Amino acid sequence: MNSGAALSLDQVHVWRGDRHVLRGVSLQLRAGELLQISGPNGTGKTTLLRVMCGLLRPEQGRVSWCGEAITEIREQYQALLAYASHEPALKGDLTALENLRFSVGLKRRVSAGDLTAALACTGVEACADLPARVLSAGQRRRVAMARVLAMRARVWLLDEPFTNLDAAGAELITRLLREHVERGGLGAVVAHHALDGLRRLELQA
Amino acid sequence: MWNWFYKLASPPYVYRLAAVLAPWLLGGAALCIGYGLVDGLVFAPPDYQQGDAFRIIYVHAPSAWLSLSAYTLMAVAGGIGLIWRIKIGHAVAAAAAPIGASFTVLALLTGSLWGRPMWGTYWAWDPRLTSELILLFLYVGVMSLRSAFEDPGRGDRAAALLAIVGVINVPIIHYSVQWWNSLHQGATVAKFARPSMPGSMLWPLLSMLLGFMLFFGGVLCLRLRGEVLNRERQSSWVREVVRAS
């Protein structure tokens, strides 16, 4: 892994209709660095995350991974990426295990055992065979987190992973983030309460 | 030479250029259409078969031709906007759509009025008129898709993609309608084949065609100015324009 910035944004500008949501955001993330994005509602936190994962293409500015623009290497870059949006993004009719199988399975060959281990890691192994619609919001958040774990991605982009989680859940997520950083991973987390040891980016109104 | 082309991509330049071009284009159009009307209605001899009814061609042919070329322009401009992300491309496509649609309606109106004396009914499912009708549906589809999005940028890109898909289908629709028509009614129906025209009939048609094209260019410039303003409302040069006007 080169020592240079793995993921970098350079003067990114995004407009939402008339609103100038992102005004010249620039940042560099090296391996082992996790960025916390916070700020009042509607200042473009989610937009910034979607720009970083290549879903939203900025009007101006450049997002590059290891020096190459992500628009050129879209599939390779997104293969290394795990994005957890504000909603847990699970199919209600599928069981937790099936949800994982049909999303992680597209990224890498994975066995049912791996998936069950990931679910166990986030404490929802019991509801592996329950349809996602019967799970509570907290359980669904944990299943989404299990999916991020099972993907073994180098870049984590998490949009408010702490919502609907109890104290134990919040502590679990913090531990997983620390382990991800120790493994040399990088990424960005949208979260409001203070996370120790993380670089902070405050977006203004 | 390339500098001229790059300048076309900058909205303030296009805004001013359109303001300069519009009066010239519309003036030229008025001249050509004026000459075409007088020559076509007064001096051109009546057709041996259709009598004076053939004079409708002086309005029908240019509008039918324009309705198709406006759609093609819309698809090309949208494609430029979509592929090279040049906002002016989307502005031109958005400006061309209503003009093209209005000429399609005119072509349908004049076509059915022309059909009445020939076939005894206003609508005889003539292959060319049927393709024109489907073209109108394509126009309505593109325009309503563009306005269905709150964010104008996404509306532009979606409409551009639909216009490109549509322009690929226009020839398919045209030939399948021809096939369908020849299958059921046979080729004996008096088609719109332009009668081989002597010069005295042809010149007014060419001048009307040129006049309609100039008119399209002029109105496109007028409407383009509004489209550019809507898309650049936040930029600084628009504030000067607002303050000046």
Next chain:
Amino acid sequence: MNVGAWQVLSLMLRREMCLYFRRPDQLLQPLVFFLIVTALFPLGLSPQLSLLRDMAPAVLWVAALLSALLSLEGLFKGDAEDGTLEQLALCGQPLGLIVAAKTLSHWLVSGAALVIMSPLVAVALGIPREAFPAMLLSLGLGTLTLSWLGAIGAGLTVGLRRGSVLLSLIVLPLAMPLLIFGAGATDRAISGASAAGPLYFLAALCVLTSTLAPFAATAALRITLE
């Protein structure tokens, strides 16, 4: 990346089938709609089969187009609403492959089901048995082509509030050549003539849309996913 294109296709097909058959009632609705629409015409016209036979190809095809279009609106809507569409777009596989898999599985449960049911309706409309092969082939090609066109329309209108009317407004003009050649083929088959001509046209349209539509639908999704 050790997940090959075929694994992606088969996994996506399994996912879609799993989802469709978890709610079988939603599969039946378009088929019942197909039956109802074809039942309307005899009530509107007359019970004599001889009269119905002339209109049978048009009735059959218009009903097939409308019911296929009805079910196409849900192609991406379900995934867009619960956020899984973004996960699919970000899984590192070419989005065209995923869109193709979704469209094909949608065609299997809607278009192919229509084709299987169409003899039932054909008999009711007085279509002779000899015309069945050409009719089934034309309906199969037609519904597959419509699924591809509908995938583009659904991709463009997935995020919109009243997207279903707009979807039909966009897709039907593009589907008119389908109706012409499809009904033409069935009409020829009924009158005993060989339906090869229109069937070749239909097959050509099907190949054209099957190759171009995945790219157009992917571009459409990228626009609405932004």
Next chain:
Amino acid sequence: MNNGFWSMGGYARYVWPCFAGALVVLAWNVWSARRYHSRALMRAARAAIMAGDRS
């Protein structure tokens, strides 16, 4: 020649409405383009005033 001209060889009912329709379409296009532009100017002015308040 005059009334012969207006009668258009008996087809006046079809020829003159066509040309009238053409003039209507041409006029509508110019009018709607100008209205669209002035509307855009108004909206831009309102946006400038709002932007003026905020900054």
